[in-house]
Amino acid sequence: MRLYPLEALAAAVLTAVLTIPILGIDIVVDGPRITLTGEALPVLIAMAAVFVVRLFQEPLKTAIGWVRMDRLLPSPERMTAYRPMILTGLIVMALIWPFTVSRGAVDIATLALIYVMLGLGLNIVVGFAGLLDLGYVAFYAVGAYSYALLAQYFGLSFWTCLPVCVALAALTGCLLGFPVLRLRGDYLAIVTLGFGEIIRLLLNNLDQLTGGPDGIGNIPKPTLFGLEFARRPSQEGGVTFHDFFGLNYSGGDTVIFLFLLALALVLFTLFVINRLIRMPLGRAWEALREDEIACRSLGLNPTVIKLSAFTLGASFAGFAGAFFAARQGFINPESFTFIESAVVLAIVVLGGMGSQLGVILAAIALTVLPEVARQFAEYRMLIFGLVMVLMMIWRPQGLLPAARPRLKLPQ
Amino acid sequence: MADFLPQFLQQIINGLTLGSIYALIAIGYTMVYGIIGMINFAHGEIYMIGAYVGVIVITALAMLGLETIPLILLLTLAISILVTSCYGWTVERTAYRPLRGSPRLVPLISAIGMSIFLQNYVQLGQGARDVAMQPLITGGWRFGPEDGFQVYLSYMQVIIAVVTVVFMTLLTLFISRSRLGRACRACSQDREMANLLGIDTDRVIALTFVLGAALAAVAGVLVSLYYGLVNPFIGFIAGLKAFTAAVLGGIGSIPGAMLGGVVLGLTESFTSAYLSTEYKDVVAFSLLVLVLLFRPTGLLGKPDVEKV
Numbered sequence: 001m002r003l004y005p006l007e008a009l010a011a012a013v014l015t016a017v018l019t020i021p022i023l024g025i026d027i028v029v030d031g032p033r034i035t036l037t038g039e040a041l042p043v044l045i046a047m048a049a050v051f052v053v054r055l056f057q058e059p060l061k062t063a064i065g066w067v068r069m070d071r072l073l074p075s076p077e078r079m080t081a082y083r084p085m086i087l088t089g090l091i092v093m094a095l096i097w098p099f100t101v102s103r104g105a106v107d108i109a110t111l112a113l114i115y116v117m118l119g120l121g122l123n124i125v126v127g128f129a130g131l132l133d134l135g136y137v138a139f140y141a142v143g144a145y146s147y148a149l150l151a152q153y154f155g156l157s158f159w160t161c162l163p164v165c166v167a168l169a170a171l172t173g174c175l176l177g178f179p180v181l182r183l184r185g186d187y188l189a190i191v192t193l194g195f196g197e198i199i200r201l202l203l204n205n206l207d208q209l210t211g212g213p214d215g216i217g218n219i220p221k222p223t224l225f226g227l228e229f230a231r232r233p234s235q236e237g238g239v240t241f242h243d244f245f246g247l248n249y250s251g252g253d254t255v256i257f258l259f260l261l262a263l264a265l266v267l268f269t270l271f272v273i274n275r276l277i278r279m280p281l282g283r284a285w286e287a288l289r290e291d292e293i294a295c296r297s298l299g300l301n302p303t304v305i306k307l308s309a310f311t312l313g314a315s316f317a318g319f320a321g322a323f324f325a326a327r328q329g330f331i332n333p334e335s336f337t338f339i340e341s342a343v344v345l346a347i348v349v350l351g352g353m354g355s356q357l358g359v360i361l362a363a364i365a366l367t368v369l370p371e372v373a374r375q376f377a378e379y380r381m382l383i384f385g386l387v388m389v390l391m392m393i394w395r396p397q398g399l400l401p402a403a404r405p406r407l408k409l410p411q
Numbered sequence: 412m413a414d415f416l417p418q419f420l421q422q423i424i425n426g427l428t429l430g431s432i433y434a435l436i437a438i439g440y441t442m443v444y445g446i447i448g449m450i451n452f453a454h455g456e457i458y459m460i461g462a463y464v465g466v467i468v469i470t471a472l473a474m475l476g477l478e479t480i481p482l483i484l485l486l487t488l489a490i491s492i493l494v495t496s497c498y499g500w501t502v503e504r505t506a507y508r509p510l511r512g513s514p515r516l517v518p519l520i521s522a523i524g525m526s527i528f529l530q531n532y533v534q535l536g537q538g539a540r541d542v543a544m545q546p547l548i549t550g551g552w553r554f555g556p557e558d559g560f561q562v563y564l565s566y567m568q569v570i571i572a573v574v575t576v577v578f579m580t581l582l583t584l585f586i587s588r589s590r591l592g593r594a595c596r597a598c599s600q601d602r603e604m605a606n607l608l609g610i611d612t613d614r615v616i617a618l619t620f621v622l623g624a625a626l627a628a629v630a631g632v633l634v635s636l637y638y639g640l641v642n643p644f645i646g647f648i649a650g651l652k653a654f655t656a657a658v659l660g661g662i663g664s665i666p667g668a669m670l671g672g673v674v675l676g677l678t679e680s681f682t683s684a685y686l687s688t689e690y691k692d693v694v695a696f697s698l699l700v701l702v703l704l705f706r707p708t709g710l711l712g713k714p715d716v717e718k719v
Contacts, residue, residue: 017497021464022536025471029542036470042536132516134523179704186450186519187703190654194696197651205689338647342527349520382531388524393509396517 008054015050019043083357090360094263098256106255110327112367113262114320119347119359120269121316126345127354127402128277129309130289131181132189135196136344139169139314141203141336143321148216148331149209158222158326162319169318170311177310181303196341203333215332221254222261222326258327265323269316270356276312285309286354339381346384349391352398361400414560421562422680428568428637430676431575435630436653437660437668438582439623445599445663446619449515452522453502455650456529457495457624461631462641463537464491466544469635480548484570484636491628499624502529503617526650534643544639571633578629579669582622586665591618599663648692652679655699661709670710 023042028035053060098106118140125133146165150156156164180191203210210216276282284305288295292302325331347366351358370380391398436458443451468487477483506525510518551565586592597605598615606612634649635641652675660671675695682694702709 014497014501017494018501021467021494022460022533025467027463027467027470027537027542029540032543032545034466034470034542034544036467036474126516130516132519180700183703183707186448186515187658187707189519190450190651190658191700191703194651194655194699197648198693198696201689201693339527342523345520345523353516378535379531381527382535385524385526385528385531389506389521389528392513392517392521392524393506396510396513 002058003055004057005055008051011054012047012051015047016043019046086357091263091267098259103252103255106252106259108368108371110255110259110262112364113259113266114324114327115344115347115363115367116266116360117262117269117320117323118317118344119351119363120266120273120356121313121320122344122348123351123354123356123359124273124276124285124309124316125313126348127352127359128282128285128289129306130353131306131310132186133192133310133313134189134338134341134345135192135194135199136313136317137336137338137341138192138196138199139173139317140321140324140340141199141333142169142172142314143318144325144331144335145203145210145216145321146318147322147325148219151220152216152218158220158322162322165318165322166315167318169321170315173311173314174307177307177314181306181310193338193341196336196338200333200336203336211332213332213334215330215334217330219325219329219331221258221329222323224257262323262327265319269319273316273356281305281308342381343384346388349388350399352401355398355400355402358398358400358402362398417555417560417562418684421560422684423677424562424564424568426677426680427673428571428676429680430656430673431571432630432634432637432672433649433653433656433675434669434672435575435578435626435633436649437656437672438579438626438665440654440657441660441662441665441668442595442619442623444657446595446602446616447507447511447518449507449518450522450654451507451620451623452519452650453506453525453529454623454627455646455648455653456526456533457498457502457646458627458631458649458653459641459643459646460498460529460533461491461495461624461628462635462645463533463542463631464494464628465632465635466542466641469544469547483547487632488574488629491632492625495624495628495631496621498529499620499627500617503620508613508616526646530643530646537643539643541640541642544635544641546639547636567637571637574629574633578626582626583665585622591615595619652692652695655695655702658699659702659709661711664709664711667709667711674710 020043023046024039026037026039028037094109097109118136122133122136125131125136143165146168147158147161150161150164151158176192176195180188183191204213206212277285284295284300285308287298288300288302288305295302295305324335328335343366347362348359350366351360351362366384370377376383436454439454439457440451443449443454465487468490469483472483472486477486502525506521507518510521546567548567548570549565551563551568553561553563555561586595594605594610594615595618597608597610598612602612605615630649634645653672656671656675657668658671659674660667660669675698678698679691679695682691686694
């Protein structure tokens with residue numbers, strides 16, 4: 001066993017330089033004056049941790065080598081065999097869930113389902129087509145604001161607006177993608193990032209239309225075949241859910257209804273995407289991700305294929321956005337910051353790019369874990385960032401990578 | 412109408428000041444892109460850390476009772492450069508070097524993760540609020556009639572211009588004259604060939620990150636002196652704009668990054684003056700999209716770009 005005392009010392013000194021200005025010195029703002037106070041403990045802890053890790057680097061590496069991720073997690077091929085079972089299990093659990101747990105838990109599950117929708121949509125763009133979209137939240141915002149504005153100005157219902165929102169988000173995606181997708185891949189990342197910011201700035205500044213930073217409130221909730229979920233009908237002659245079925249009014253019904261609606265929308269999304277990736281178009285997405293030159297030489301038009309993936313991904317974000325606006329009843333530009341895009345990207349990366357089951361499980365995990373570990377809420381984004389880096393180093397294909405379509409010749 | 416010319420001049424001064432800052436950050440993007448073909452998303456956060464170190468050192472020196480302004484400026488720049496260089500090196504070593512040779516998407520996602528990590532790390536360490544600092548260098552020159560619109564050139568704006576020019580000159584000399592600079596240029600032309608010829612390419616890549624981070628620190632210190640306001644989120648927008656500047660000038664080209672920064676700074680100050688302040692960011696990003704559409708190689712980019 002070799003130890004590295006000198007290297008460990010150097011690493012500890014480097015850690016001191018890195019942490020002293022951020023963790024070791026606190027800026028105290030006292031009116032117009034600012035002063036500094038020192039805090040040695042965090043720096044010493046960081047230095048000690050780095051020193052120990054670097055000193056025992058070799059035995060640690062061997063130890064990590066024993067715990068092979070590949071052996072802990074089932075192989076993609078075996079996952080494909082389990083897939084129907086796991087999916088059925090998840091759906092059954094989701095159907096029982098709202099009737100057995102508290103309102104808060106159902107609400108969190110609804111949020112998780114929104115992220116599942118977003119993750120599945122972004123998975124088309126990043127996972128299947130291999131295009132890095134960092135402004136995905138823009139299309140989510142387009143969907144949400146479309147519904148909110150249509151409901152506010154024209155009094156249209158959720159079900160009328162849903163297809164319109166999807167169409168508008170798709171149109172936005174198409175308009176942005178058309179010029180940009182001819183560019184090299186990493187330019188796309190930065191342009192989409194800029195576009196996400198443009199949309200947020202527009203929402204913030206078009207005060208007359210969008211209400212600016214105050215947002216839009218009183219967005220109507222979805223109805224069930226015209227039955228409203230409210231104590232009293234909002235319009236003269238309207239019928240409420242509990243009146244129609246002769247039940248007592250309960251606020252919990254709305255929560256459960258929204259959850260089941262979200263579940264239905266997720267299943268619809270899953271169904272559509274599963275059909276799409278078996279179509280020639282879906283195959284072309286994956287082929288293009290693997291080798292653009294080979295695709296060109298086989299007569300596929302890369303721009304059209306990329307544009308279709310980008311537009312479809314955007315349309316699912318619009319779908320999720322409309323539902324989000326309906327569920328919240330209130331939206332403002334703060335819900336559509338870059339952080340939101342980063343969370344959805346983390347879901348796709350963590351679950352495994354191109355793996356739908358992985359994305360679903362990652363979306364559930366990344367929404368439920370922060371709720372469970374509320375005392376660590378301020379570390380949430382820190383850990384997200386760290387996990388993204390570590391995943392790229394240790395397991396770039398994600399926790400549950402997608403199985404590649406393949407055939408085996410019988411011996 | 413009589414005010415038109417002085418106002419125009421004022422916008423040029425403001426635009427050049429802003430442009431110098433963008434140019435300093437943009438060089439870090441362009442050099443890294445020139446050598447390993449990757450967008451270093453964490454670069455904006457390095458600039459933000461540089462600004463924080465600037466505020467801390469200036470406050471510490473004031474608490475120690477130091478009052479010679481040139482000395483404060485030099486010490487602040489030196490310490491800030493030291494710290495961010497360490498950050499640049501560590502980020503490259505931990506988040507990017509293990510990924511050398513993987514598909515393009517992988518280091519890009521790692522860079523985004525690093526950027527989120529650094530932003531939240533500073534937020535945890537120093538809090539999310541704005542830190543406002545008393546201006547250290549005040550005053551300036553006024554030109555023009557007493558009763559009309561006066562063109563104002565502050566001492567700080569002159570310092571920003573001078574410091575930027577000094578560091579740009581140093582960098583240009585380093586890249587064109589020194590042995591390591593030659594190695595940098597060789598790596599950007601053909602990394603494998605440079606490696607075969609005995610250049611330690613890993614070291615050159617690390618050097619690129621360190622140089623970029625040092626210039627970002629200079630930008631950070633200048634910003635903390637000029638605006639006197641820092642928070643953990645300034646790196647995101649500044650990074651995005653500096654990248655726009657790098658693309659505008661032709662990514663991979665150092666003179667291009669300088670020119671791109673100045674053009675973007677001017678565009679922004681004219682937009683705020685003649686259109687509206689709220690839309691200056693929108694205009695800057697639209698400029699990025701338009702440049703990528705109509706001239707993807709940038710202003711100074713030729714098919715055979717002169718890279719770092």
